[in-house]
Amino acid sequence: MTFRELNSQYLEPSAQWVMIGGLVCLCQPWVEILHRYGLTITILGLIAFLVTSHIPPEPEAEEEEEEELI
Structure with a gap:
């Protein structure tokens, strides 16, 4: 499990x-x-949410279509 998956x-x-x-x-x-x-407690949760919501999600794996084009 990567950090991005753990975050989301x-x-x-x-x-x-x-x-x-x-x-x-x-x-x-x-x-x-x-x-x-x-x-x-509310402010701590808000700060934690602001930090965690700015971490981008895991990029989706590209399909094999790109590999076929190369």
Whole structure:
């Protein structure tokens, strides 16, 4: 598994879940420590998503048609 495959399968979705988790922590009123750090968690997820979304996906393998042309 290459880094690009790892990024598209695990890192980018986990960054999205961290953002969602930060919003849930921010909106719930019962646990003060989660409410206090909800914005920080959301911002960390946003930064992680911005970094992982700028990594291009794995280039698709060219078909054998190019090899036949050579």
